[in-house]
Amino acid sequence: MGLKAALSKPFAALINLRLNKLRKNAVPMQQQVFLKLIAQAKNTAFGIDHNFSDIKTYADFKRNVPIRDYEDLRPYIDRMVHGDEDVLWPGKPSYLAKTSGTTSGVKYIPISKESMPQHIKAARNALLNYIYETGKTDFVDGSMIFLQGSPIMAEKHGIQVGRLSGIVAHHVPQYLQKNRKPSYEVNCIEDWEQKVDAIVDETLTEDMRLISGIPPWCQMYFDRLSAKAGGKKIKDIFPNFKLFVYGGVNYEPYRAKIEESIGFKIDTIETYPASEGFIAFQDSQKDKGLLLLADSGIFYEFIPVDEYFDANPTRLQLSEVELNKNYALILNTNAGLWGYSIGDTVKFTSKNPYKIVVSGRIKHYISAFGEHVIGEEVEHALLSVAREQEIDITEFTVAPQVNPPQGQLPYHEWFVEFGTEPLDLAAFSLKVDDALQKKNIYYFDLIKGSILQPLKVTSLKKNAFIDYMRSEGKLGGQNKVPRLANDRKIANELLHYSNKG
CATH class of the missing domain: 3.30.300 (GMP Synthetase; Chain A, domain 3)
Known part of the structure; x- marks a missing residue:
């Protein structure tokens, strides 16, 4: 066992203690997040327009802040994108995550100095929680690959702009940089097929132990690896490959083909990251439910799916949800998104602790x-x-x-x-x-x-x-x-x- 693997175990035990606190206290944590968000944003343009100074309770909040999608919030976002300060959140965003919407074209999602660390912390904790639960640390000492967007940033009025995965690449902890793939130069390739081919060339002889990415694009990587290696299974190319981390889509449609490509049933961790915030991750290999991150600077609301398009739908906070019922997920974040419909639907599989599965898209x-x-x-x-x-x-x-x-x-x-x-x-x-x-x-x-x-x-x-x-x-x-x-x-x-x- 290498030094990093050895050190990861006590660190994982510490993180587990913190996660246990989250598991047991999600509702009071959400109340603390709610009050803190309102207090921090009360002097912003949005806070003034929506009477944040008078908001003391969730009922007050619902009276003052309507549900919005990106287009509804766009007048505020456009001001922020053009360099105005104190619009949705104090100051300017640290980043704008550029995404492609199905109805809104290009979207710019704010990431603040308060929200950025939550993305990194959640991804780290997902891995450490896995280490604590399974005791498996071998992957820490080998190479890890994160199939992601280019880290090259553009700039708009003093704000760095890029894809979420590219932004996150700038914040990977230093202790992971040495064995992280692909290299910065390869990661900067914009054309996806050229990039995958370059990643194959760069990793074919590496000791890859953890692979992370969206399943269909990981499958493309596996297919091209196998072709380059004369049809070998991934387990024969990377004999120490131990862990597959994924998110972005439901894994089940891809599971059989990915496992066939790998050559065995590998351990997996599902994550639920979004440009708007890191929402949940799978915290047990025995349970497909994702632990809702109630302390990550996001106050969650939930609308029953069958009421979503009503003029005045029911809005629920975490303490009011029911099991096995589909809800549209609404976010209020420490980057300045308020009553924001992210477009996903979720279903609670547990309330002790609060765990969800992503059940679909509200407009899909x-x-x-x-x-x-x-x-x-x-x-x-x-x-x-x-x-x-x-x-x-x-x-x-x-x-x-x-x-x-x-x-x-x-x-x-x-x-x-x-x-x-x-x-x-x-x-x-x-x-x-x-x-x-x-x-x-x-x-x-x-x-x-x-x-x-x-x-x-x-x-x-x-x-x-x-x-x-x-x-x-x-x-x-x-x-x-x-x-x-x-x-x-x-x-x-x-x-x-x-x-x-």
């Missing part, structure tokens, strides 16, 4: 016919049947077909890139349809009432989604394929990659 659903099918439901339907039939799924997305050929009923069209094709695609489609009916009563009623016909699966060529993302200039980094849409913008493009054509 299908309700072209009133069915309101969400991401969690389509993933369950497809993957349960795929597992039963031992079929590998590489990637998929779903869209409505509201204008079918004359004489046909409308339907949901599922675009699936298979690792292994079903022997009978039509029979496979019917099984998936049946599974979806069992998950969503509205969809069941529409099928039984002959409003919709059963879903249809369109099989796509190998690398269809990679080719599509490349054509859109969104290959790699933090870009993800939406699972669901209410229109056919993506669907119509994917038709060009159909196996029928």
